[in-house]
Amino acid sequence: MLKKWKISISCMIREQITQREISKYLEIDESRISDILKLKIESFTLDRLLTYVAKIHADIKVLITAT
Numbered sequence: 240m241l242k243k244w245k246i247s248i249s250c251m252i253r254e255q256i257t258q259r260e261i262s263k264y265l266e267i268d269e270s271r272i273s274d275i276l277k278l279k280i281e282s283f284t285l286d287r288l289l290t291y292v293a294k295i296h297a298d299i300k301v302l303i304t305a306t
Contacts, residue, residue, distance in 0.1 A: 258272045258273060258276070261295075264294070264295070265291055265294055265295070267291075271283075275288075275291075
């Protein structure tokens with residue numbers, strides 16, 4: 240999980256995008272962006288997360304496994 244977090248932070252640094260800018264673009268609170276970056280996504284629905292991904296035109300891979 241830490242690797243994913245580092246990747247998201249490094250992408251923000253490379254693109255020089257702040258959490259505030261992302262929150263304005265996605266029209267959600269900065270605290271929710273912080274939760275996503277810290278991988279605290281339990282309170283988000285999959286549909287909501289995929290909506291955010293579509294809005295920023297990100298390429299992702301989704302892996303679903305049984306636990």
